[in-house]
Amino acid sequence: MISFALALLLAHIIGDFVLQPDHWVAKKRKHKHLSPILYIHIVVHAVAMLILLQFQLKYWLGLIIILFSHFLIDLLKLYLEDRYHRGWLFTLDQVAHLLVILGIVYAYHPFYIRYDSLLGPKGLLFLFSIFSVTSVSAILMRLLMSRWPLPEDSAQDSLPQAGKYIGMLERLLVFGFIVLQQWSAIGWLIAAKSILRFSDLSRAKDRKLTEYVLIGTLLSFSLSILTGLFYLYLSSKI
Known part of the structure; x- marks a missing residue:
């Protein structure tokens, strides 16, 4: 089959x-x-x-x-x-x-899919974790970062909602690395993001922007790491 x-x-x-x-x-x-x-x-x-x-x-x-x-x-x-x-x-x-x-x-070649296993405790925990590091974290990030608005940023400076989707993909990668116990890969991801951001920050020469990006990055990684650890802990108990 x-x-x-x-x-x-x-x-x-x-x-x-x-x-x-x-x-x-x-x-x-x-x-x-x-x-x-x-x-x-x-x-x-x-x-x-x-x-x-x-x-x-x-x-x-x-x-x-x-x-x-x-x-x-x-x-x-x-x-x-x-x-x-x-x-x-x-x-x-x-x-x-x-x-x-x-x-x-x-x-x-008839085959059967066990839906009960997909909707069992581990399946539901996995779905909960995925939604937590994507949609839920995106809303939480927006609320937490709204206290530091950057008025000089305009919609023309970036793609529509690009930051939201970049953050979601970033947190999904971190969550996946934690589930796979590949902690070193998280370091490589942080390094890659730092290199990509370095040119923008060096051109801007804006301390507020640098701090804003740093807070956002650390917050995003913290949310995904906590969710990953939460998933590993609960999945080991199920």
Whole structure:
């Protein structure tokens, strides 16, 4: 079952990413269903799946379903790209492809997912910790740092909400390092962030900005470290 699933997933990656150059994507967007590239793209997927499955024809019906659904999903995405955000459409497109592959794998090799284990104490603790270091910590950081406003900062100086998402990713990394017991990696992350921030702070020559960044960094790391230690302690007791 695992070999079959990996073969289909690898074929999907090869067909959708490795062997699909940008000019193919541009031609498909321009000509939609009239583009020969759309059909060549499906053929590439077919060849990739056949090779990776070592031409095992017992899966022929599943492969046809995957190819036909891939064609319909891609065609629908092409016609919706002018009306909706391409990033969201790309995400939905990939999710749809993966769900089809998952369904085909299940049809040939039935498997079972134990949802009770996902929603058990350890699963709930993990979800609690993830939300704590992302959404909850982001709000807490904003409230704590609001007492030191920097009026000279304008929205044009950075990407919208970039600081929020950088902080969330930073805390996720720290939390992951703690769970994996890789404490030295946290030091490397702090060093990398310090190097990236050094050029901005040296140009600004603003003591308030330096202190603001330092407080924010230490607070962010402290929240993620405390959450990580809390997770390790409780998970060992469950």
